[in-house]
Amino acid sequence: MCNELRTESPAQARYRQQRRRRALGIRLARYGILVGFLLLWEVLARVGAIDPFLLSSPSRMVATIAELIRTGEMWLHLGTTLWETVVGFVLGSLLGIALAIALWWSDTLTKILDPYLVVLNALPKIALGPVLIVWIGAGMPAIITMSLLVSVIVMLVTVLGGFLSVEKEKRTLLRAFGASKVQEFTMVVFPGALANTVSALKLGIGMTWVGVIVGEFLVSRAGLGYLIVYGGQVFKLDLVMAGTAVLCLFAALMYLGIALWEKRLRASLQTD
Helix, strand or coil, X not given: CHHHHHCCCHHHHHHHHHHHHHHHHHHHHHHHHHHHHHHHHHHHHHHCCCCHHHHCCHHHHHHHHHHHHHHCHHHHHHHHHHHHHHHHHHHHHHHHHHHHHHHHHCHHXXXXXXXXXXXXXXXXXXXXXXXXXXXXXXXXXXXXXXXXXXXXXXXXXXXXXXXXXXXXXXXXXXXXXXXXXXHHHXXXXXXXXXXXXXHHHHHHHHHHHHHHHHHHHHHCCCCXXXXXXXXXXXXXXXXXXXXXXXXXXXXXXXXXXXXXHHHHHHHHHHHC
């Protein structure tokens, strides 16, 4: 009987195979677009259709990155930016989720602060950079603070929206059985808003990178943002493009790390 239940029908097998093929096709299309773009860029630079001095080329970027690795400069700049990003992301995530819990806990507080959240969400935080330099000083604390300003509000709004979107019927049922506020949150609200929380983390890592790089543009003496600005100031466009390429690579790796964690989390929840 168990073997019969476990046996997959031909229709199910075909469906699973179609899904695998579609997923493989999507991956190949993603990589194909990237490889095709890089090849076209390299060919246009070599034949002179574009100016390599202004737009660089993939081969020149690779050579610049190799030189930075050889001299050790890459590890200094990359390590600085990664440290600032990780610290800013962790602090921003904890602060954003904690504030979302506090606002969910108090409906009155949510109604009071709602217009301020709307204004803060629309405010261009980058404009506060010079103010941060005056208040905090030029250095890593100002950069991390900038990353917090950019990421916390996005995290807060996204997570709070998830908390508030959980079905009220489930919460009402728990209250009818005498559940406390803590039990309501841990048993219904947080699990129900898990997808929004993970989405907030995905948004948060991107916004943290933006805040860190902008901060390095303004005040840093080390980091990928500083490397890009310095390359622009001395007209070394290969340096600018190399720093941008490394930045994109590690931002994508951190995003993929969160995406993989999300898949494992969903799989474990389905198993449970």
